[in-house]
Amino acid sequence: MNTTITEAVIAADPKLPIIHITRDFAATPEQLFRAHTDPEIFARWIGPDRLGTRIDYWDARSGGSWRFVSTSDGQEHGFHGCFHEVSKDRLVQTFTYEGYPDGVALETLRFEDLGDGRTRLHASSLTDSFEGRDAWLASGMEVGVNQGYAKLDGLLADGAV
């Protein structure tokens, strides 16, 4: 209960195509809520590149919808979904990566107040099938790998490596 989860902990359920992530933040639940619902703040961290996120539309109310585009290496990756439930300690939304437009995940984010300005994020993503989870994660992996190379390029250019 009092241990701090400073690094993301992940659990993939073997019986359901669901992934759970748990992570602690030095922030209040209210700040973490804003970081997920205020489009300007969201665009600052969702990445992969700091400057590469463009919010297309964003209506963070129960029943609202959202779309953003990530740009990396001149390639655009679109993501969209609906805000199913927006409340102070719980966000429920759908998530589609447009590279796999038939796939949709149901994401639930819970903000657990740990006191002393710390909050534990409980995130779970339920995809519509094991194949869907596979395709979805594999696509994310590709983006991540490209991003890794781009960062390495940057370090090499700076003479840091």
Added chain:
Amino acid sequence: MVTDTLSRVFAALADPTRRDIVARLAVGDATVNQLAAPYDMSLQAIYKHLRVLEEAGLVSRPLGRQPRPVRLEAGVFDLMEEWIERYRRQAEERYRRLDAVLAEMRSEENPEETEK
């Protein structure tokens, strides 16, 4: 290449009977008859499930001993773990960016407080 293997693994594990078979093989090798015993389905149907698991590289049926036992291939799970770990690292990178943004938000809200 890795993705193809994983697609087959996840497709194979999408079925509850096949997941059950995998769970039982995790305890130890078993013959097809032993595997089939608890299910209300034909031996033919069990063979079909085993073929899917075999094609995904999840199980093998080594030659030699008769009847041939079905064996779990643990290596495939290492691949899955590696893949999940990569995903975890990606999430962690994202959350480190969020850490930085939250720190900025704190200093914006309390400009008097010194932030690291």
